[in-house]
Amino acid sequence: MKNLLSVQEQLRSGKSDLEEIASQYLERIKEINPAVNAMVQFDEKSVQDEAGRISKKIKDGSAGPLAGAVVGVKDVLCERGKKVTCSSAMLKDFESVYDASVIRSLREKDALLIGRCNMDEFAMGSSNENTIFGPARNPVDTEYVPGGSSGGSAAAVAADMCDVSLGSDTGGSIRQPAAYCGVVGLKPTYSRVSRYGLVAFASSFDCIGPIGKNVTDTALVLQHIAGHDTMDNSSSRKPVDDYLKGLESEDRKLRIGVPEEYFGEGLDDNVRKLIEEQISALEKDGAKIVPVSLPHTKYGIATYYILATAEASSNLARYDGIRYGHRADFREIEEELGKETRAIEKDIKNAVGAGKEEAIERLSALDSPLVRLYKKSRTEGFGDEVKRRIMLGTYVLSAGYYDAYYAKAQKVRRLIKEDFESVFSDVDVVVSPTAPTTAFKVGENQDDPISMYLNDVYTISANLAGICGISVPAGTHPNGLPVGIQFMGNSFRETDILQAARRVEMINGAGS
Template sequence: MRGIRDKFSSGDASLSEVVNGYLSVISRKNQEINAFTSVHADEAAERAEVIGKKIKEGTAGPLAGTVIGIKEVLCQKGYPATCASRMLENYEAVYDATVVRRLMEQDAVIVGRLNMDEFAMGSSTENTIHGPAKNPHNANKVTGGSSGGSAAAVAADMCSATLGTDTGGSIRQPASYCGVVGLKPSYGRVSRYGLIAYASSFDSIGPLTHNVSDAATILKAIAGHDPSDATSSSRPVPDYPALLENPEPAIKIGIPDEYFGDGLDPVIRERVMDTARNMEKKGAELVSISLPHLKYAIATYYILATAEASSNLARFDGIRYGHRADIQEVRKELKNEEEAIRQSLGTNGNGKSGREKLDKALLAMDSPMIRLYKKSRTEGFGTEVKRRIMLGTYVLSAGYYDAYYGKAQRIRRLIKQDFQDVFSKVDVIISPTAPTTAFDLGSKVNDPLQMYLNDIYTISANLAGICGINVPAGLHSDDGLPIGVQFMADAFDEPGLLNAARIAEQALAG
């Protein structure tokens, strides 16, 4: 982004030319990659002219020249916020998310809305009413998810940056698969106001960019306290880009044994260790560490996150919010069911016991309102969302709350304590971002457990509320697909995280 601003200053380019260039790339590539679900060409062109004048006058904001795409889970007034779900396929946002408003206030140009897994539930951007997003490096491979459209748009040079959301790795994992930088801020660092929630105690909003410096610039723009979000922190926002001008290489890097076990591609393992060794040559100290409760992270996450999803998505019942089934069809279904019951038991029942059976069967039928709820949610939600709602409802039920949800909350506390103990000894943790490179489209759609395991290295950061980032680490020697290296730092230590990521970026560049 800094390079583009330099061109503006020298008169070598105009913002309108930059925006039109990105729109041209979207026009050429999006039909295959399917990253954008809607493109705001006219609005972006008009805004480019306005901001271009401000650039000439020297009054433009710090994001002037930045062309950004927004994940469909974030509200942008007047534009679709479908969450890639039939439940919200006709919904247009009536207000701006805080992050969208802040981008606009600092003169970014928003060029469109981005594909995602339905309600941010997925690891491949295949659970979507818009059709799957495809990896720009190989269109037969997934982008990762749920922010797959956000990662693919940057990787395909359709825009200079995007916003995604990360509940269990949904920024970092697709960033790894697509070969871009993906930053998950600490919980509370960025306001969630205007984010259609999946799991409220896990969700984070962050940038996907071409490099670490751009991620720092956008984080500075969107971070900070928001009165509309009670969970947003009032801590001051550091000048992240300025801190990167002179990165400090003499840092302590923790290498957790638990992240390098079975299931990790050996080429990825070696690339991560090579990155660590190269950083050591620049002055870093490598420290072996352990996170003993990490083995429970996946189970803990999918109990707690699905429980929150069950609660958050209860509002989408076809009455208050979301898709509503045809009431005439509902009445017809109930009438047919009643007729079938009467035929099987006799119109008026046979004798007293027959009448009692008939009355009991008719009383057991749904009321029209209950059936409308059921039909609306059945039609509105996709398979993966239904799966997570059912799992979450189960673990919250009276007989299982303490055995599952309560225990998972206690384990979450232990995982957080593990990280606190480690960060008293090291500055950052290095690990793989994903166990493999991007997998084939359709290969894991019917195997939820294998799909969930793609987030094995990212989920723990959300459980602990700490920050994490994916840094591209070149291409795999076997399949030519991107590899990602992950760094994690303590809560609100984004300066330390970005410093380590910048050192790694320089080391990887040779």
């Protein structure tokens, strides 16, 4: 498999042509996308026009460092002149008037943006089934989900509709779909990549990162989207490492921590076997394997689903049909309210005594037209999973429950981070399965939110701790579906996890 560096060399030498490459990808999308449903927007003419512009720059030697990279974009990132729906009826008609910082970086460095990718609504989900566009499907076997919420981004790369894609990761939404689809997905350290222009789910968790066919391509894109951004005060000023140069350090002997908590109950036996085989191979390759413990891991799922839903409830409150988002038909609301009012007034006229008092109370309890507009707009605009998380988040933030749930969860989050800080004093990276099972069938877990949430059991800790993580293919399960191995590294140690992932590729004879 060629990586982008070799493609770029061929483009510079004239052996390849970007316009031809773009045409091949567009044809591939038209051929494969009806079955996979990974791309929800693409404009052939604008893609070809942009390919022509970049091609001229390649020929005159003025092209940027990402010229030749064909990139898919998750439909949660603002892109000027494009609809940004977040796969939600709430934003189905929203067109962005500006570029997210990562999109601006890609454009400035001459990446070719080929289309926008399917996702779970507002990035809430683990299967890419919660979407107004219909479920995305796993290109390895379309009866199965591609994972979520960046399922379309992972499926587009796996189905060869683009070289790389951008996803967002709040609790595993880059790494889990990458594992399910058999590609590489990297969640950077929180604040390593600007979130400006990312539609928020949970602001203290959300990260933007790349999904690629190999580690080298993933590192290349990360190199050019990482760094401080004046539009995002939460983005780090810490210098960005040279990730590609770091991949060249093949002689470095990594210290790899194996946490007992990630290999316990709930892990599929064949997934366990594949991961253990990879760990043994890494040890033979010279890595030092160190047993470690992350004792607060067992509280991770509960902590995440308290804190993330609380932040979601707050962030999504802005979509009220007045300032932002879908607005219900006000005329229908007025007509409905008028009918109810007239019916109660008739009851008042006909009632006596307590019956009249009861009818008057019913009349006074009617919602105002404005309150009804809020309710109807949000009812029509949000899907079931988003409503579920808004209600959970509102509950844990409500009076009487804040201290019992939200405040306590924040304390546990701190303990989880301290667990990792302690472990990283002894090891470079921590290894685990990316997900406890392979991909499940479309519709299999749709009515079981708890089973769906447990798909994140190995990925959410990195988001809680704010550290970096990567999933890289670890082999094929006996059921024929891909399995991913995850490496987590300390804050701003993306080079460490990229090196570990690259070693797995080399051991397995993958990448280039």
